[in-house]
Amino acid sequence: xxxxxxxxxxxxxxxxxxxxxxxxxxxxxxxxxxxxxxxxxxxxxxxxxxxxxxxxxxxxxxxxxxxxxxxxxxxxxxxxxxxxxxxxxxxxxxxxxxxxxxxxxxxxxxxxxxxxxxxxxxxxxxxxxxxxxxxxxxxxxxxxxxxxxxxxxxxxxxxxxxxxxxxxxxxxxxxxxxxxxxxxxxxxxxxxxxxxxxxxxxxxxxxxxxxxxxxxxxxxxxxxxxxxxxxxxxxxxxxxxxxxxxxxxxxxxxxxxxxxxxxxxxxxxxxxxxxxxxxxxxxxxxxxxxxxxxxxx
Numbered sequence: 001x002x003x004x005x006x007x008x009x010x011x012x013x014x015x016x017x018x019x020x021x022x023x024x025x026x027x028x029x030x031x032x033x034x035x036x037x038x039x040x041x042x043x044x045x046x047x048x049x050x051x052x053x054x055x056x057x058x059x060x061x062x063x064x065x066x067x068x069x070x071x072x073x074x075x076x077x078x079x080x081x082x083x084x085x086x087x088x089x090x091x092x093x094x095x096x097x098x099x100x101x102x103x104x105x106x107x108x109x110x111x112x113x114x115x116x117x118x119x120x121x122x123x124x125x126x127x128x129x130x131x132x133x134x135x136x137x138x139x140x141x142x143x144x145x146x147x148x149x150x151x152x153x154x155x156x157x158x159x160x161x162x163x164x165x166x167x168x169x170x171x172x173x174x175x176x177x178x179x180x181x182x183x184x185x186x187x188x189x190x191x192x193x194x195x196x197x198x199x200x201x202x203x204x205x206x207x208x209x210x211x212x213x214x215x216x217x218x219x220x221x222x223x224x225x226x227x228x229x230x231x232x233x234x235x236x237x238x239x240x241x242x243x244x245x246x247x248x249x250x251x252x253x254x255x256x257x258x259x260x261x262x263x264x265x266x267x268x269x270x271x272x273x274x275x276x277x278x279x280x281x282x283x284x285x286x287x288x289x290x291x292x293x294x295x296x297x
Contacts, residue, residue, distance in 0.1 A: 004032050004050075010090060011035045011050070015035055017037075018038075019036045020033065021036075029068070034050070044073075044096060045095070048075070050075075054080065069096060074096050082156070082180075145164055148164055151281035153274040154278065161176075163285050171289060172193060173190070173201075174190040187270045192243070201245070205282045211230045226250075228248060229248050240263065243262075258271040
């Protein structure tokens with residue numbers, strides 16, 4: 001109810017000339033919060049249907065989304081991560097335009113050129129182009145941090161991993177996140193990597209995909225409480241610094257990634273919630289790191 005109330009208040013604030021209702025129906029389908037315009041408005045259509053998900057994974061999201069779009073209503077699926085104490089992130093609204101366009105299964109009435117564009121074409125071709133050493137060398141800028149690549153670790157952003165080159169020339173891995181809210185704080189930890197760490201990171205990513213999002217994810221009965229450790233990568237570090245990347249299941253069944261480093265007198269750590277897109281993101285960054293170390297060698 002708190003999630004619904006926050007979404008209700010946010011819609012009232014953003015669309016003061018529209019009608020907002022709690023648990024209102026659209027042709028037999030009850031939305032948690034429903035906003036309706038007096039006249040259709042681009043790109044939202046007749047209005048916006050809000051579905052607040054709280055530990056309820058039984059809804060057929062595809063069928064429900066299609067129902068709203070077919071009735072000219074945009075839709076937003078919100079979960080706990082979209083909410084702060086008194087606000088909600090509505091950037092993920094799926095709007096009527098362009099998502100309610102007809103599919104290519106029904107092309108009657110369209111020009112012939114449109115029908116041709118919708119036809120299945122030959123499969124795409126992938127070509128691997130190695131990065132020239134001169135291009136990689138251009139990143140070597142003294143007294144500067146140079147971001148080489150950055151990947152989001154969940155679909156709705158606010159959590160990322162970054163590969164950078166430090167002012168002293170070392171390759172680094174950073175894990176970061178931004179708190180919810182208009183002026184949310186940013187948290188990040190950066191660790192130095194060695195050539196040997198790429199294999200450790202590759203193994204970690206494979207384990208993450210299998211244990212967190214694959215068939216080997218532990219059952220409720222097999223988990224330690226309250227947190228269950230899935231896998232950990234220990235990096236080379238240095239005589240005075242120990243660094244690691246770990247993945248765990250939280251008490252709420254979320255997958256949480258943590259990057260940490262321990263100095264003689266203190267420990268720095270940042271933890272971020274991720275989804276299944278993180279494994280591909282980490283895999284891409286690992287490939288980039290392998291190539292970078294090869295060029296430096």
